[in-house]
Amino acid sequence: MNTTTLPATPALDWSSLRADFPILDQKVHGQPLIYFDNAATTQKPHPVLDALRHYYECDNANVHRGIHELSNRATAAFEAARARAAAFINARSADEIVFTRGATEGINLVAQSWGAKYLRPGDVLLLTEMEHHSNIVPWQLLAQRTGARLAFLPVTGDIGLLDLSRLDEFLTREVKLFAVTHISNSLGVINPVAELCARARKLGVTTLVDAAQSAGHRPLDVQDLGCDFLAFSGHKMCGPTGIGVLYGRQEILEAMPPYQGGGEMILNVEFHQSTWKHAPHKFEAGTPDISGAVGLRAAMDYLDRIGRQRIAEHDQQLGAYAFALLSRLKGIRLFGPRVGRAGLVSFLLDDVHAHDVVTVADQRGIALRGGHHCNQPLMRKLGVQSTARASFYFYNTTAEIDRLAEALAEIQKFFAA
Numbered sequence: 001m002n003t004t005t006l007p008a009t010p011a012l013d014w015s016s017l018r019a020d021f022p023i024l025d026q027k028v029h030g031q032p033l034i035y036f037d038n039a040a041t042t043q044k045p046h047p048v049l050d051a052l053r054h055y056y057e058c059d060n061a062n063v064h065r066g067i068h069e070l071s072n073r074a075t076a077a078f079e080a081a082r083a084r085a086a087a088f089i090n091a092r093s094a095d096e097i098v099f100t101r102g103a104t105e106g107i108n109l110v111a112q113s114w115g116a117k118y119l120r121p122g123d124v125l126l127l128t129e130m131e132h133h134s135n136i137v138p139w140q141l142l143a144q145r146t147g148a149r150l151a152f153l154p155v156t157g158d159i160g161l162l163d164l165s166r167l168d169e170f171l172t173r174e175v176k177l178f179a180v181t182h183i184s185n186s187l188g189v190i191n192p193v194a195e196l197c198a199r200a201r202k203l204g205v206t207t208l209v210d211a212a213q214s215a216g217h218r219p220l221d222v223q224d225l226g227c228d229f230l231a232f233s234g235h236k237m238c239g240p241t242g243i244g245v246l247y248g249r250q251e252i253l254e255a256m257p258p259y260q261g262g263g264e265m266i267l268n269v270e271f272h273q274s275t276w277k278h279a280p281h282k283f284e285a286g287t288p289d290i291s292g293a294v295g296l297r298a299a300m301d302y303l304d305r306i307g308r309q310r311i312a313e314h315d316q317q318l319g320a321y322a323f324a325l326l327s328r329l330k331g332i333r334l335f336g337p338r339v340g341r342a343g344l345v346s347f348l349l350d351d352v353h354a355h356d357v358v359t360v361a362d363q364r365g366i367a368l369r370g371g372h373h374c375n376q377p378l379m380r381k382l383g384v385q386s387t388a389r390a391s392f393y394f395y396n397t398t399a400e401i402d403r404l405a406e407a408l409a410e411i412q413k414f415f416a417a
């Protein structure tokens with residue numbers, strides 16, 4: 001199965017949650033803001049903004065260094081955020097949580113540290129054709145350094161599902177690592193990552209899940225997924241920019257060399273050599289993003305008060321509603337699956353460049369994204385340079401999607417004239 005359908009949970013008054021997001025209550029170009037760029041970054045609710053403010057007003061100090069009260073509080077807050085992140089994805093221990101700048105840095109950390117230790121010439125790194133540049137370029141750099149080779153599991157045309165009928169052909173004993181996105185940021189495909197990780201594990205292949213688009217949108221359980229690594233970004237799930245999480249299975253993290261050197265990560269430094277702390281601290285050189293971790297913790301608490309299962313259902317409803325509504329327009333090409341899609345739609349209007357769609361929509365207060373979405377190889381495979389994308393979060397409404405459909409019809413008329 002290449003899509004995921006979730007069982008229903010009790011209903012919620014979604015529109016009441018909008019009041020938690022002060023930024024949504026504004027006009028853009030004289031029109032009420034409709035924010036449909038959530039796959040790029042989400043907005044931040046009051047509890048996250050309050051946590052950041054409280055941290056800086058009351059507890060700000062550097063972590064792990066001082067023995068004064070504020071430093072103790074900052075350290076406690078930072079480590080509590082780590083424990084919260086472990087619970088959020090059901091890691092076995094907080095030691096499996098490395099704080100990073102985001103999904104991109106998490107993937108680079110694995111490529112540089114794990115990759116440098118384990119990859120040999122001729123080894124294969126298996127990716128898929130729908131990966132974000134963040135889950136391609138770090139592996140290209142690694143392949144160039146080590147003589148390893150990249151392979152890509154194909155995507156099946158505009159519907160965008162992974163061609164699982166070819167998995168055996170690609171997932172072979174030469175593969176050392178299989179890195180796959182959970183949710184595609186431009187197709188809205190939800191990949192069956194637990195099944196993919198299980199298939200990889202049978203062959204002893206290490207797995208990495210890019211959860212940038214899923215962590216804030218559905219329940220995540222790394223033990224159920226059975227992955228070795230999983231990376232995500234705080235800013236795509238109501239948290240601040242500059243903070244993210246890399247999960248790694250403890251024994252794997254422990255065996256990996258440090259990623260960067262500096263303060264915080266060492267046990268003892270001599271002029272010519274040093275020793276490091278245990279994971280995860282040996283991967284966190286220098287002063288970390290302490291306020292980011294505090295804000296991320298508040299975001300996780302906020303999402304879990306709503307319920308990630310509920311958020312996933314709501315996403316799927318908005319995604320399905322938008323796909324059905326937009327497919328009624330003549331002269332539109334929609335990408336990704338009709339059913340079981342995440343809460344986003346990518347599309348092209350005949351004879352209108354995606355950037356023109358986004359520019360005119362912006363004049364109507366609608367924030368879309370147009371471009372290659374950091375999926376250039378996928379775009380080439382689909383035979384396009386770019387798409388326009390509307391990506392939703394739980395504070396979006398079907399009325400906003402109606403407004404998008406109207407705006408697109410107006411854009412078609414305008415460009416036809």
Ligand SMILES: Cc1ncc(COP(=O)(O)O)c(C=O)c1O
Nearest residue numbers: 102103104132134185210212233
């Ligand atoms: C699927 C996917 N992976 C990775 C990333 C990179 O995330 P970040 O820029 O927060 O590191 C993104 C960002 O859009 C993404 O959509």
